[in-house]
Amino acid sequence: MNAPDPFRDWDAAYVLGMLSAEERRAYEDHLTECPPCAAAVGELAGMPGILSRLSADEATALLGDAEAARALADADLAG
Secondary structure (H helix, E strand, O other): OOOOOOOOOOHHHHHOOOOOHHHHHHHHHHHOOOHHHHHHHHHHOOHHHHHHOOOHHHHHHHHOOHHHHHHHHHHHHHO
8 A cells, every 4th residue: 555645735835835945846856756746736836826816805705714814814914
């Protein structure tokens, strides 16, 4: 039985630029050897561009969660 892929949940963090330089290098090395992870990154590749077109109000509306909406608004004010 194969061990679980330790990188299987890193796709979104990679696409959104949330990995450290060391993590990014390790993940990029992994992507050359793992077609499922490379495909997952490909599916998310356009997400930063899509998200950048949303206003804070639109993003808040998509969340639908009052607590998450407050966190987003606080982050926007601090940004």
